[in-house]
Amino acid sequence: MSYFAAALAHTSAGWTTAELDLDGADNVEAVGDLLRDVDPDAELSLLFVESDDEFLVVMRLDYGDNLRVFSSDVAFADASKIGEVLLEELEPSEVPVDLDIAEPAAIEGDGDAEEEPAAEPVGNPVGDADLLTDRGISSRDLLALCAHEGLLPADIMTEICRKLGCADQLQDLRGE
Numbered sequence: 339m340s341y342f343a344a345a346l347a348h349t350s351a352g353w354t355t356a357e358l359d360l361d362g363a364d365n366v367e368a369v370g371d372l373l374r375d376v377d378p379d380a381e382l383s384l385l386f387v388e389s390d391d392e393f394l395v396v397m398r399l400d401y402g403d404n405l406r407v408f409s410s411d412v413a414f415a416d417a418s419k420i421g422e423v424l425l426e427e428l429e430p431s432e433v434p435v436d437l438d439i440a441e442p443a444a445i446e447g448d449g450d451a452e453e454e455p456a457a458e459p460v461g462n463p464v465g466d467a468d469l470l471t472d473r474g475i476s477s478r479d480l481l482a483l484c485a486h487e488g489l490l491p492a493d494i495m496t497e498i499c500r501k502l503g504c505a506d507q508l509q510d511l512r513g514e
Contacts, residue, residue, distance in 0.1 A: 339389055339390055339417060339418040339420070339421075340389065340390055341360070341387055341388065341389040341390070341418070341420055342357070342387070342388050342389075342492075342512075343357060343358040343359070343360050343385060343386070343387045344356075344357060344358075344385070344386045344387075344495065344508060344511055344512070345357070345358050345372075345373055345376045345383065345384070345385050346376075346383070346384045346385075346386075346499070346502075346504050346507060346508065347373075347376045347377035347380035347382070347383040347384075348380055348381055348382040348383075348504070349377060349379055349380050349381060350381075353503075353504045353507045354376060354377045354380070355376075355504075355507045355508065355510065355511040356376045356511070357511060358372050358373070358376075358385065360372070360387070360420050360423070360424075361420075363420075363423050364423065365423060365426065366397075366405065366407065366423060366424055366425075366426055366427060367405070368423075369385070369397065369423065369424060370397070370399060370405045373385045373397060373399055374399065374402045378402065380399075380401070380402070381400070381401055382398070382399075382400060382473075383398070383399040383402070384396065384397065384398055384399075384502075385397040385398075386495045386498075386499075386508075387420065387424060388490075388491035388492055388495060389414060389417070389418060389420065389421065389491070391490045391491060391492070392411070392414075392417075392461075392491070393409065393410055393411050393413070393414035393417065393421060393461075393491060394409065394410040394484070394491035394494055394495065395407065395408070395409045395410075395414065395421075395424045395425070396408045396409075396469060396470070396480075396498070397424070398469045398470070406465075406466045406469040407424060407425070407427075407428060407465045407466060407469075408463070408464070408465035408466050408467055408469050408480065409421075409424065409425055409428070409463065409464050409465050410461055410463055410484040410491065410494070411461025411462055411463065411464070411484075412425065412428070412461070412462045412463075412464040413461060413462065425464060425465070428464045428465045461484070463481060463484055467480050467481055470498065470502075473501070473502055474501055474502075475498060475501055475502075480498075483497060483498070495508065496508060496509075
């Protein structure tokens with residue numbers, strides 16, 4: 339199973355990006371160490387892992403501590419070694435089951451559009467859906483992005499990075 343792992347670290351000087359190779363990581367803490375190494379002085383470090391247009395994992399570190407992880411689908415743990423490593427300590431019950439939420443306005447493209455209920459989740463989200471709430475992306479918005487029919491993990495990453503102000507850096511890393 340192929341994957342792309344994009345690390346983005348933020349300091350007062352701006353965003354630093356790196357593509358990470360996770361193949362040698364034996365556990366989620368080892369992945370956290372790789373993320374810390376991108377910029378040891380970062381106030382916020384994020385790792386986005388997308389796999390085969392099916393799965394997305396978002397990992398967060400604040401000042402190199404407090405490792406938090408969210409995945410669009412717990413099935414990623416069974417689908418690949420990388421998924422198993424990233425999701426090894428997460429419990430499916432950590433995500434609210436009530437997904438009667440509105441689609442994020444950015445997806446609809448029109449802030450005046452009437453809110454409609456989100457589609458049922460495509461997968462079974464797992465982990466800390468609140469990991470970006472303080473950055474303007476609520477758990478409801480994150481879950482809605484994951485449930486939005488037709489959005490690929492790369493699209494979700496781009497939307498999150500757009501909201502965080504680092505979409506250009508992600509595009510540069512991807513070579514787009």
